[in-house]
Amino acid sequence: NSPLMDLKEAAERGRQTGSVRSRGAAVRTVIEHWKPTIAAINGIAYGGGLERALSCDIRICSEDATFALAEIKRGLTPVTGLFDLPRLVGLGNAMWLLMSGEPIAAEEALRIGLVSRVVPPEELIPTATRMAEIISENSPLGVRTVKQVARLGVELPRDYAQRLGQSMIDRVWSSEDAREGAAAFAEKRKPVFKGR
Template structure:
């Protein structure tokens, strides 16, 4: 059953994937404290639902994926003496694949939300920026994730200037995987989610975990970290089912174990 709660975020489960939509188009899908708390609840549900294998993140409308932190909300809380680093909690840690369908500008926390996803597909009119320095702030997670995604040179330029880049430049530097016309964005994201969800979930999640953890250490250590996970996958029921289904020329029935 879907979670009940404020509709500032829409949470739609479809077969074996879900669509999570920031739903504040009148505020360019800016992230308030309430939005961050709601996102935490939704991500917890997704992470713990065995039927959900992939999540797609997007924004309502076509102007904005997310403009980042809601500065009006931030200013009001600051005026009351509340001390906060930002509006959004860090994303829930799990090994299920996530896709950002970037439908409009992705600034600040919106850009960071896209960076937290495993695959980023952008509409051809969008822009990305980490503009926090223009408001006397600092990117909350972008200072860590952007250089790991595109390298330190361009990441430093984005963090220090706060200037935006367009979708084609984002593709050129490896920030996004694919750029499509805006009317094809959700179709492309859903197609990708369905391709991933059709694969063995144990293998998919282990592959994501090994890639993520292996990037932080030399390759020899990465292989040592990955070996136990590979052993689990290669000796799983899903591995046997995959080989059997191939031999019998049928679609595998995955158990996730």
């Protein structure tokens, strides 16, 4: 049972049927899932494909990846990208991408913070897999809490998010996993986390 969510599986559950609501629902499925999500983007990520990637916790891409929310060129607007893109890349960068519909290359996506790594195409899946393995070595309770509280911090005013998140943080700090982490450090061994 992997601590990471399979985006293809999420896409199947929230399969796009052409409607705005189903497209938004597919993205919400990814955002609301407790497991960390990593988008490994190879090639073209336009429209709904980019919106699904935006909903992931971490995005990496190959050197030949390109990105666009080009709905504006067809008289439409992005569905969830209108909300997610400005939070990730800042309003100025987002407004250009949203209003122009123009594509950007991998290096520009890295520069503006749309992706966190750019790798050669043949290294994309191994890199994403290694990142997933690194995350999965950590406390499941801690990872889940980081995802929930960090998202609160982006979506809500900071003081309110901190009040909501504090009990989750306290739970991690007083958990069995926290005690195991401290013991493992003192004993110079790898911790064995149980998610509680």
